Amino acid sequence: MKSLSEIETAVKRASRAVGFSWGNSEEVGKSIRLLELFGLQGIKNLNQYYADKQKKQFEDLNLISEKNEPSSEAYCPIILGISFLDQIKSLENFEIIRFEKIAYPVIFLSFLSRASEISGKKIYAKFDKNEILLNLNLNICSSFFNQEFPKLVDKVEIKFLTNQDNFTEIEWNSLYKLAENTFVEESDSLKQGAAGAGLTDND
Amino acid sequence: MKVELRDPNTIMKLSRLGSFHQSKLSFLRSFLSEFKDWDYKRDLFNLDQNGYGEAVYSFKKKDRVYSLICFANEIKDEERSDRVIATKWDAAFTLHDGVPSKDDIERLKNEVPKQEVGRLSFKELTLSRANKSVRVFNHVVECLSEGKQPDLNLLSKVGYLYRTTAVYGSGKFGLADRFRIKNREEINGPFRLEMMLVYLVRQFTFDQVNHVAHYKNPKKAVKLDKQICKNLGIGNSTGLGMAPFIVNHPTLLNNWILSRETALKKIREIKIVENEDSELFKDCVKKSLKNITSWNTDSEYQQNKIKLLLKDVENFIDYIENNFNFKTEYPFNTIYMWLERNVCEECIEYIVSIMMEPYNNITEPLVSNMSSDEDKYFNIPTNRTVQELIVIIEARYSNILKINFDQKENNQNFWFISKNKEEPRLADRFEEHGSELEQPLAIARDIKKLYEKLLLEKNNSTIAKFLSLNSELRHVVRRAFIIEKFPYSEIQDNTISKSIVPIDMLRLKLSFFGALKFDPRSDKWLRICMFQGAPLPNELRNYDEQWVYKTSN
Numbered sequence: 001m002k003s004l005s006e007i008e009t010a011v012k013r014a015s016r017a018v019g020f021s022w023g024n025s026e027e028v029g030k031s032i033r034l035l036e037l038f039g040l041q042g043i044k045n046l047n048q049y050y051a052d053k054q055k056k057q058f059e060d061l062n063l064i065s066e067k068n069e070p071s072s073e074a075y076c077p078i079i080l081g082i083s084f085l086d087q088i089k090s091l092e093n094f095e096i097i098r099f100e101k102i103a104y105p106v107i108f109l110s111f112l113s114r115a116s117e118i119s120g121k122k123i124y125a126k127f128d129k130n131e132i133l134l135n136l137n138l139n140i141c142s143s144f145f146n147q148e149f150p151k152l153v154d155k156v157e158i159k160f161l162t163n164q165d166n167f168t169e170i171e172w173n174s175l176y177k178l179a180e181n182t183f184v185e186e187s188d189s190l191k192q193g194a195a196g197a198g199l200t201d202n203d
Numbered sequence: 204m205k206v207e208l209r210d211p212n213t214i215m216k217l218s219r220l221g222s223f224h225q226s227k228l229s230f231l232r233s234f235l236s237e238f239k240d241w242d243y244k245r246d247l248f249n250l251d252q253n254g255y256g257e258a259v260y261s262f263k264k265k266d267r268v269y270s271l272i273c274f275a276n277e278i279k280d281e282e283r284s285d286r287v288i289a290t291k292w293d294a295a296f297t298l299h300d301g302v303p304s305k306d307d308i309e310r311l312k313n314e315v316p317k318q319e320v321g322r323l324s325f326k327e328l329t330l331s332r333a334n335k336s337v338r339v340f341n342h343v344v345e346c347l348s349e350g351k352q353p354d355l356n357l358l359s360k361v362g363y364l365y366r367t368t369a370v371y372g373s374g375k376f377g378l379a380d381r382f383r384i385k386n387r388e389e390i391n392g393p394f395r396l397e398m399m400l401v402y403l404v405r406q407f408t409f410d411q412v413n414h415v416a417h418y419k420n421p422k423k424a425v426k427l428d429k430q431i432c433k434n435l436g437i438g439n440s441t442g443l444g445m446a447p448f449i450v451n452h453p454t455l456l457n458n459w460i461l462s463r464e465t466a467l468k469k470i471r472e473i474k475i476v477e478n479e480d481s482e483l484f485k486d487c488v489k490k491s492l493k494n495i496t497s498w499n500t501d502s503e504y505q506q507n508k509i510k511l512l513l514k515d516v517e518n519f520i521d522y523i524e525n526n527f528n529f530k531t532e533y534p535f536n537t538i539y540m541w542l543e544r545n546v547c548e549e550c551i552e553y554i555v556s557i558m559m560e561p562y563n564n565i566t567e568p569l570v571s572n573m574s575s576d577e578d579k580y581f582n583i584p585t586n587r588t589v590q591e592l593i594v595i596i597e598a599r600y601s602n603i604l605k606i607n608f609d610q611k612e613n614n615q616n617f618w619f620i621s622k623n624k625e626e627p628r629l630a631d632r633f634e635e636h637g638s639e640l641e642q643p644l645a646i647a648r649d650i651k652k653l654y655e656k657l658l659l660e661k662n663n664s665t666i667a668k669f670l671s672l673n674s675e676l677r678h679v680v681r682r683a684f685i686i687e688k689f690p691y692s693e694i695q696d697n698t699i700s701k702s703i704v705p706i707d708m709l710r711l712k713l714s715f716f717g718a719l720k721f722d723p724r725s726d727k728w729l730r731i732c733m734f735q736g737a738p739l740p741n742e743l744r745n746y747d748e749q750w751v752y753k754t755s756n
Contacts, residue, residue: 001324004382005374013620022643023670023677030581062671082674086585086667118582 008033011046018050020078027082031110038113038140040106045149049077049104052151058103064091067098074101074152081111088115092160099156106149112158113137122161127153204533206471208464212602215460215695221707222508222549225751226556227566228462228573229717231733232751234398235743236567237389238262243740245410246302250275252418254411257308260403260740267389269328269396270299271403272308274316275411283334285368285440285730287624292318292332294365294407298400300326300379318369319624323377329400330378333365333408336438340364340412343427347416350423352431359434360499362720362732364408366438370397385576393455393574394716405437405734429739434754436735439718442728446708447618447627450644450694453682455575457689459715462569463555464691469565470558471536480561481529483749487560488520490752491553494719497754502723504704508549515550560749580688583681589669590662592683596654599686602695603647604654615701618644629705629727647697649679719751 012029016022028046035042052058058076061068064083068075080102084091091097102108105127116123117137125132127150132142165172186194213219225232241262250256258273275294282291295316299307307326314321318332339353339361346353372394374380390396409432417424449456495513500506522541523529531537535558542551559566597604608614617638621628632638643649653676660669670677686692697703706723713721718731736754738746747753 001377003325003374003377004380006377021675021677023679023681024674026581026678026681030578083671086583086670089586089667114582 077107220711223714231717348419453692457692460691515546585667612701
């Protein structure tokens, strides 16, 4: 088994070798390491992408807007991912960010996961019909487990989710009531002496 | 009195970093301190009469066990090489997480001796190999087998029976990634498992030499005297492989240096020094002279440094004995100021290290700050502005900005990875091919390039926008934001200049390991000694913390 450290180093060097700058190659190393840690096929997809890159022209998207359509075959998932990370503050202001045609989208997904951590918000992504939830870079929930990721996705939607509870107020109150059973009802003498400070602090 | 931390522009120059010495903060000393109450055991010693076979040594506490597995093999003299191109070694080692099963030992027997071309698993933590100092090992075997102890003169010239030629950890060749074990309290300090491996290897060398001597002459042989064992360490040959590490781990480097600087600052701020503390300090300085006078090297460069160091330390002893009163307020601050005025860089750093000896209360809390999670500081704050980055660079890289990289001598060398051994190398860009594959280790040059580009941008433009057009500078943009928070994270020197002495980078790292007796074999590799004078494993529960200054070699 390859260690994550070996994966990160080899990816960084390979990325440099195919023409990315050292700084961008460091980003790719971190991202592919992350995919492999999460059990997604980072190395396999990156390998195929770098092989494809020699034959096909993928587009670098340096400035992301609300709707993005490539003029060539598809977007490069690496430059797109790095741009997404770098422009995260402005992208958060969009309700939905749409892309058409991203090559090897699982590579882009790793950058989205890191973006979720940086922004402190969960990110919802829809790759054609597949839904993915990126949880602050702690995990990735998707229906892709044990499945091949497509080499190209036609339509992508990204949404930053507002931080909100995943349960109703009734469910919370019900649970809180149970928690209260660990508390002690205070008598008058406990009210006087157990808190440390006095009832008035006018001194 | 408030003493300022020393200026990174002075401390992070290579000549100063290359003058650092071991101290109480050094990793081999903090390793011994952490593991002193662990149970040590030799679990297996299955060597033939020539000393070839397997051995296992362990440290255990509660449910945690670390086991060193040793494989000693016969090699021909012509196969023995310290260089990384070697493919066979007298012995190979791995530190296994837990108690190895028979299957583990069989698996590792096929992999560990192959080193870089073998494969380890997540159950192994570190990997190493070592070669005998043949003249010392054979001499000791001869003497012991004849019932005599070896010639101390010869032993003191070398200082060890074996020298390691590489120690690997953190995910190399399939070893466990650090993140798998980083939450273990006992290894909350850099390179602790590497130190454990080297320390246990040292014990193996004593056991092996005794074993071979015994089988050579079972009736007459004696064991190597324990005091002699203590005065032997483990040698190490180190080349350029170590140099990029300190460039590639900026926050870790910062935490090492910052701990040292913080210790010095706190010691200089002590108003009244207790008598026993000043006596301990003086005693260590005087006894340390033995370490200088027994420091052997053929390197003229190092010989000159040693001569100067010896003269300055003697001068310093004369000062504290005859012209200094420890009863004055802030005595260590006065001493430090005197050092700055009167002695060489090597001596300043030598005495700074010894100042820490009386002060466990200062050094111990700092040891736990010497690790770093580099990933936490990886992301670039791209919403910040060009103006902010310019301010950081002007404040933190002021000396670097003065270098003219259009001059050939400032741009003479390049760092690359050798295809043969996947190891870092340094070469002259004007004489050798390959500079187009240069590694991103010319930080000074690239920072200056970044600065010049930034000056052409609008001040209020964001870093995100700048990076979208200048991705070739991304690696140094990242570093500049790191140094903003970590002032000692960067070498304040030109690592590609004609005059670079790469062993300064190695020495910096080795001093933090706790190495002694740096012996440069060229400007690109050196030999050192580790654990010389250290307690033996069965003495760990009660040992003299100042052992470093009390060796008899």
